[in-house]
Amino acid sequence: MHPALSVIIFSTTSGAGYGLLALLGILTPFDALSQDRIFGFAALALALAAITIGLLSSLFHLGHRERAWRALSQWRSSWLSREGVAAVATYLPAGLFGILWVFYGSISPIAGVLAALGAIVTVCCTAMIYRSLKPVPRWHNGWVLPNYLLAALMTGALWLAAVLQFFAPRPAVTLLALVATAATALVKIGYWRFIDGETATSTTASATGLTNSGPVRLFEAPHTSENYLLKEMGFQIARKHAAKLRRIALTLGFGLSFLLSLVALLTSGGLAAAAALLAAPLGMVGIFVERWLFFAEARHAVTLYYGQAAV
Amino acid sequence: MTSLPERPSPKRLGLVIDLDICVGCHACAVNCKEWNAGGVSAPLTDLAPYGVEPDGVWFNRVHTFEVGEGAEGRTVHFPRSCLHCAEPACVTVCPTGASFKRAEDGIVLVDEDLCIGCKLCSWACPYGAREFDEDVGVMKKCTLCVDRIYNETFAPEERVPACVATCPASARHFGDLGDPESDVSKLVAERQGYDLMPEMGYAPTNKYLPPRPRQRSAGCTGAAAALPPAQPAPQGLLGWLDRLLSR
Ligand code: SF4
Ligand code: SF4
Ligand code: SF4
Numbered sequence: 001m002h003p004a005l006s007v008i009i010f011s012t013t014s015g016a017g018y019g020l021l022a023l024l025g026i027l028t029p030f031d032a033l034s035q036d037r038i039f040g041f042a043a044l045a046l047a048l049a050a051i052t053i054g055l056l057s058s059l060f061h062l063g064h065r066e067r068a069w070r071a072l073s074q075w076r077s078s079w080l081s082r083e084g085v086a087a088v089a090t091y092l093p094a095g096l097f098g099i100l101w102v103f104y105g106s107i108s109p110i111a112g113v114l115a116a117l118g119a120i121v122t123v124c125c126t127a128m129i130y131r132s133l134k135p136v137p138r139w140h141n142g143w144v145l146p147n148y149l150l151a152a153l154m155t156g157a158l159w160l161a162a163v164l165q166f167f168a169p170r171p172a173v174t175l176l177a178l179v180a181t182a183a184t185a186l187v188k189i190g191y192w193r194f195i196d197g198e199t200a201t202s203t204t205a206s207a208t209g210l211t212n213s214g215p216v217r218l219f220e221a222p223h224t225s226e227n228y229l230l231k232e233m234g235f236q237i238a239r240k241h242a243a244k245l246r247r248i249a250l251t252l253g254f255g256l257s258f259l260l261s262l263v264a265l266l267t268s269g270g271l272a273a274a275a276a277l278l279a280a281p282l283g284m285v286g287i288f289v290e291r292w293l294f295f296a297e298a299r300h301a302v303t304l305y306y307g308q309a310a311v
Numbered sequence: 312m313t314s315l316p317e318r319p320s321p322k323r324l325g326l327v328i329d330l331d332i333c334v335g336c337h338a339c340a341v342n343c344k345e346w347n348a349g350g351v352s353a354p355l356t357d358l359a360p361y362g363v364e365p366d367g368v369w370f371n372r373v374h375t376f377e378v379g380e381g382a383e384g385r386t387v388h389f390p391r392s393c394l395h396c397a398e399p400a401c402v403t404v405c406p407t408g409a410s411f412k413r414a415e416d417g418i419v420l421v422d423e424d425l426c427i428g429c430k431l432c433s434w435a436c437p438y439g440a441r442e443f444d445e446d447v448g449v450m451k452k453c454t455l456c457v458d459r460i461y462n463e464t465f466a467p468e469e470r471v472p473a474c475v476a477t478c479p480a481s482a483r484h485f486g487d488l489g490d491p492e493s494d495v496s497k498l499v500a501e502r503q504g505y506d507l508m509p510e511m512g513y514a515p516t517n518k519y520l521p522p523r524p525r526q527r528s529a530g531c532t533g534a535a536a537a538l539p540p541a542q543p544a545p546q547g548l549l550g551w552l553d554r555l556l557s558r
Binding site for chain 1: 337363367378389428435436437442449450506510511
């Protein structure tokens with residue numbers, strides 16, 4: 001599948017924003033974080049900015065941006081529509097939570113928990129868009145939903161730990177970032193092992209129905225140059241490039257942000273702050289690369305008509 | 312509404328494509344393009360049609376496959392267009408209501424005025440039946456020539472899809488696959504027509520008829536269907552002459 005930048009920026013950036021929003025909404029009412037108003041402003045502004053930038057980026061994927069509002073109408077059947085509804089609905093409790101906190105200094109547990117719920121539901125919908133697509137077996141499996149949820153938790157916690165450094169560092173939050181990073185990496189490794197060992201769902205034989213006359217192979221394509229199908233669904237990445245990118249995501253993204261979070265946990269002062277501040281963007285890089293690979297390594301059933309032997 | 316019709320009519324219009332007969336001439340693809348470039352889905356944008364890398368929207372594409380090995384190998388031409396599935400996820404994933412399946416005859420269509428061009432439906436179609444029109448910014452697909460088959464300005468025998476009307480080998484048939492007594496349903500039963508990728512669970516309406524087994528003799532003439540292999544090259548003087556002359 002073609003790794004469209006607008007879609008990858010959307011799911012990584014807004015994922016981090018929703019992770020951060022969910023943590024703020026759940027942890028602040030229980031006094032697990034700072035209740036400082038300026039902290040509230042900084043952290044919520046960061047979360048909402050990330051969410052909004054992500055959502056705006058996703059609009060660039062559309063052929064008709066001015067009609068985007070129509071995407072809110074088919075929530076009964078469509079995960080994309082549900083995602084849109086959840087994203088818009090989450091702004092209400094999140095905005096209320098922020099206004100009450102920043103302007104009135106009062107923390108509303110109801111608004112906080114509702115915003116967190118909205119954030120979690122939105123990330124689930126994003127994952128389900130991919131999870132539900134049968135023609136892409138590498139998306140249509142049980143690894144995808146935990147992958148998206150954990151990635152949002154990981155990046156959200158890394159940013160939360162980073163922002164807290166300026167106010168009142170909380171070792172528990174840094175520990176959470178550490179554990180979430182490890183869990184995200186483990187689930188990603190599990191996903192990669194799964195797609196590497198997976199048996200074919202469909203083959204050129206089942207795609208053409210020519211199942212009992214011996215091997216089937218493409219002799220002549222219908223057209224001489226690439227069409228929409230090949231540009232959108234026929235994207236292929238060489239195995240050795242994919243392996244290199246996996247290593248980059250694991251070391252630079254997950255590994256380094258884990259180590260830096262560990263440093264932030266074990267030290268204090270300037271060193272801890274620097275480590276936490278570096279860990280967050282590196283975690284984003286890791287998620288960005290794994291998300292790019294999530295597209296680049298996915299194979300669509302239509303490629304069976306264009307020479308791919310199995311998907 | 313992108314939910315599937317709650318009470319679909321038993322009528323299921325679709326195509327039956329005979330892989331035994333198709334000669335791979337691409338006439339159906341060309342006539343599909345020609346009709347639809349002026350029909351409800353017009354324009355079917357072409358990008359750089361005279362350039363090095365021409366690209367454009369087509370609703371019908373003819374692939375050619377090789378099946379089997381060696382002397383048992385054969386060529387199969389394979390036209391591919393929308394199968395107007397009974398369980399089309401291309402419809403249910405659509406966030407806007409642009410994609411829909413008609414309750415009255417099962418035809419799957421796109422309302423271009425509602426489409427936001429998110430392309431998700433093309434990801435959801437295993438058969439590659441949807442192509443995005445970059446110029447217009449909307450998704451397009453085979454309409455089963457809905458503007459021909461119900462067109463009362465046409466003579467009744469012309470109320471068939473453009474691809475069916477034009478096929479010089481009569482490899483394409485159009486009809487109601489929901490009616491077991493229709494000509495197309497009988498043809499499917501007789502020739503063991505099948506679904507493409509049944510494992511995807513989309514329950515396609517269109518059916519494909521398999522190539523018939525290879526013929527071993529030339530029917531009532533009693534002759535072998537194929538010539539025996541050529542004799543090995545002669546030896547001696549004749550062989551020397553043969554080699555000299557075939558230089
Ligand atoms: S062939 Fe593809 S576009 Fe046509 S109905 Fe089936 S899933 Fe939808
Ligand atoms: S591209 Fe258009 S028809 Fe397809 S899912 Fe998106 S809005 Fe619906
Ligand atoms: S039914 Fe009409 S639109 Fe569909 S492939 Fe045939 S000619 Fe094209």
